[in-house]
Amino acid sequence: MPAEFVNRLLDWYLQHARALPWRGHVDPYAVWVSEIMLQQTQVETVIPYFERWMARFPTIAALAAASQQDVLSAWEGLGYYSRARNLHRAAQMVMAEQSGKLPQDPQALGKLPGVGRYTAGAVASIAFGADAPALDGNIRRVLSRLFDVTEPARSPASERRLWSLAAENLPPGRAGDYNQALMDLGAMLCTPRNPDCAHCPLADFCQARAQGMQEQRPVVAPKPPIPHITVTAAVIQRDGLILLSQRPIDGLLGGMWEFPGGKVEDGEDLPVCLRREIREELGAEIAVGEPFGVYRHAYTHFRVTLHAFCCEVVTGEPRPIEAADLRWAPRSQLTNFPMGKIDRMIAKRLLDG
């Protein structure tokens, strides 16, 4: 049986729900795509990607029939590229095993690659009206404050408590609205810092606020320091073509293209590093010429400073020893190869200059 705060929440949602592109869709596929894109990604970032994606792959069948390279290109810039690869593979599974129809219950949804407990609950409740709970970062924060959850965030104890709270207050028949209302509340009012309690419809019920502890919930564990690495990359040109290397399909930026190179070892000179990396990865000897540019980038778990150099092959024909594939590409085609942020910046400079 839902608690009293639920009525207040649903009333607030009726008046303040954000008008988001995927909320206008009746198609469960649209809800699914939006939920995958929204994993660890803010709404404002997702909106233009969602619009382009739905225009390019309007149905599950269209997505299933696309090439992985086209799928990765459509995802370029969103990050966490395994989401795109899993969504693509899941679409092919739905075509082959479910007659092209997305399953409706959380358990069956959860069998699709890339669909975990949160996404299964979100899609089942929003797209199919199932009475399924969902727990994302927003809902974690809202419920942690509402019920003053003091167990450390993401600990097994707090996860059990929060999933249980999400489920036991669920209003039957209105789970989709309830889940989205909690998420909108978390994104618009119950923010990580400076929550706007003055406008919160649940302020009277909030147990953390009653003690002035709302900003200390959820309780966050200290994070380990982030390592900083230095890498090199080679812009290798020959006969007007540029050498691109495809990263292994699994792992960081899997399946994306890059300018080959690698990590500088302890005390190693930059050109020495680059010649070694190209020898190991491509089996060729290069001459390292003028510096091309220095690029800095922050990933989730480390920071990178990349030194790019103009290079030429001296001996040996490059072949994909540690890469998934190699390609000599004309400048004008660099746009067609899906790349991560740093390599796209290098490619852009090659196009402009």
Place this chain on the structure above:
DNA sequence: TATGCGTGGAG
């Protein structure tokens, strides 16, 4: 279960 996996916005 602890860790790897991108990028951008906000403060």
Place this chain on the structure above:
DNA sequence: TCTCCAAGCAT
């Protein structure tokens, strides 16, 4: 410039 962290999942 730096830190935090966002509609998590897979292994």
